[in-house]
Amino acid sequence: MIASDLFDVPVRDDAGAHLGWVVDLRFVLDGPPSTFLARARLHGLVVSPRTRTSFLGFERSRVRQPWPVAPLLRWLHRGTFLVHWPDVAHVPSPDDDTDPGREATVVLRPGYTRYEPGL
Numbered sequence: 758m759i760a761s762d763l764f765d766v767p768v769r770d771d772a773g774a775h776l777g778w779v780v781d782l783r784f785v786l787d788g789p790p791s792t793f794l795a796r797a798r799l800h801g802l803v804v805s806p807r808t809r810t811s812f813l814g815f816e817r818s819r820v821r822q823p824w825p826v827a828p829l830l831r832w833l834h835r836g837t838f839l840v841h842w843p844d845v846a847h848v849p850s851p852d853d854d855t856d857p858g859r860e861a862t863v864v865l866r867p868g869y870t871r872y873e874p875g876l
Contacts, residue, residue: 758848760799766849767860768804768840771867777806779863781874783839802845802863803874805837837874844869 760782768776781803788796810833849861 758850763802763848763863765809766863768802768863768865770865770869771846776865777804777837778809779803780805780809780811780834780837799842801839801841801872803837803839805834807836808833834874838871839874840865840869840871 763779763782766779768779770776779802783800783803784797785800786795786797788798790796844866845863846866847862847864849863
């Protein structure tokens, strides 16, 4: 799977309730060193309940300018949360064409935890 395949994919809980869309991915560099940096590992998905657009970098807690762009994007993304990768039960497979009319969906495990998405 390519990481970009997860962007704009709907997210549901284990009961099927719509939670939002994947708007960003969070990675950590904690793997074994490779060339110059440690290898990246997928840490979690950022899910926005109101919009499918990216934060455009405005999720960083100290970014306040340019006004009114920063406040507008924060308002659009209110309620956005980070879900850690172990809390993801199912991701759509690009090879899964068993039901062409069915929408690809990320499904979260029961009891998943919502984390603050800001950096």
